[in-house]
Amino acid sequence: MQDAVFIAAAPGTAWPLSREEADRHLRARYPDLRSWYKHAPVSDTDHLDFEVELDGLARHGSYFERSHLILRDGERAFWADTIAWFRQLLPAGTPVVVMAESNPDIALPLLPGANPREIGDLLQTLPGIE
Secondary structure: OOOOEEEEEOOOOOOOOOHHHHHHHHHHHOOOOEEEEEEEOOOOEEEEEEEEEEOOEEEEEEEEOOOEEEEOOOOHHHHHHHHHHHHOOOOOOOOEEEEEOOEEEEEEEOOOOOOHHHHHHHHHOOOOOO
16 A cells, blocks of 8 residues: 655645646646546645546645645655655745655655655655555
């Protein structure tokens, strides 16, 4: 079982990126992306769900407006390049943390300017299911 990776605004902060902006950026990066706007009734939040085929497999994710990005269906290191790209969409200095879905109580800070290799190494240190 592969664990989803969460990339989130640090506690007490919010990102300036709407779900429509996130959708536009994701479509520019992944032209064959399919996406849907949804509402999560339990948390009463709007979000974007998406699917894209990468390396021959369907990969899924969600973007919750101004708070977090969830990436599924890939080993943690698989998402490192996407996380580095997404981090660049946020204003410089925006605090970002990463966590595993199976253990969301442990959030590690993502250093500004971290490259995909550094991000992959950080993701491997997260406790949870790999």
